[in-house]
Amino acid sequence: MKLLIMIPAYNEAENIERVVENLIKNFSQYDYVIINDGSTDDTRKICARKGYNFLDLPVNTGLSGAIKSGMRYANYYGYDFVLQLDGDGQHDPVYIQSLIDEMERTGCDIVIGSRFKTERKPLNSRMIGSQIITTAIWMTTGGKYIGDVTSGMRLFNKRMIKRFGYDMHYSPEPDTLAYLLNSGVKIKEVQVKMYERTAGVSYLDFKGSVWYMMKMLFSIFLFQWFRKRIKE
């Protein structure tokens, strides 16, 4: 089995070196690729100087564009599994093995590294948004529960690699999870611990968050019923 660690990075100059050095030193059994999503800081320079394996997108395409590139890379080089790992060092690669174990044990298509599988969500504005989406998914999928809907640590199998790389509507966002659950794709969660980001800022401001919530709710409650379901 071939596993690819995909690291989408947008302006992660302060973090990328630490994240990748850790992978190279302690997790050399996995291949990795950095997707530099048109960063305007030194992300590209650092990757080139250090000789990291990276795809350099010339313009910023957003997270879903970066994921699409990574999935196509994985498909091109014939990987069986893709693990998405954030470039800001929030995710600990130690948990990769437990995600793989869960996929092999249950035969599911996506495993999410979740902060809230067994632990409770803290109460802040960000987590209220997360809980609204969790509830929306629960309501539209007949009671299926996904605790950490926005987690950026996910393991995909070959079937999902093809779909995420080549279908317009497959964004790496929670609305896709709702749609996939309704089209018979199995999604599991594994409890992981995540670190607070140590440098850089998150990309969602208030206006961004409102727009994000609107996109998710429209998609989950309305648009997903009009999308084609792939039956296999």
Next chain:
Amino acid sequence: MSVTLRVLLLVAALFTAGWILHKIRKLKVKMEDAIFWMIFAAILCGLGLFPQVTYWMTDLIGIMSPANLIFLIIIFLLMEKVFTLSIIVSQLEDKISVLSAEIALRSHAVEEKMKICDGENHDINNNENEEEKDGTV
């Protein structure tokens, strides 16, 4: 407000919603871009179903005919769309020029590298030939 106008509004709302949902199904439009048209359809639908709202607003603003207000609302909504579209087109054009510049730069770099490699190969071959010549002489 005439019944004809109300029916027209409802038909337009249904058509807009149906058409954009069809486009989503055919993978022709991103879902986030369809949100505007769904809201647009909802507003048309609301105007068609509840003329009292239009009457109330015409009184408030002081426009003579409710029909005019409806046209005004639709024009404003469409203007907003044209405005944002125009901005997006500008950004896309800029992105394309950056993209082509980057592709040109990178293919240039690759070709330069190949030239250097070719040059080195030539030198090696020439040297070998010269040595052979030297040997034969």
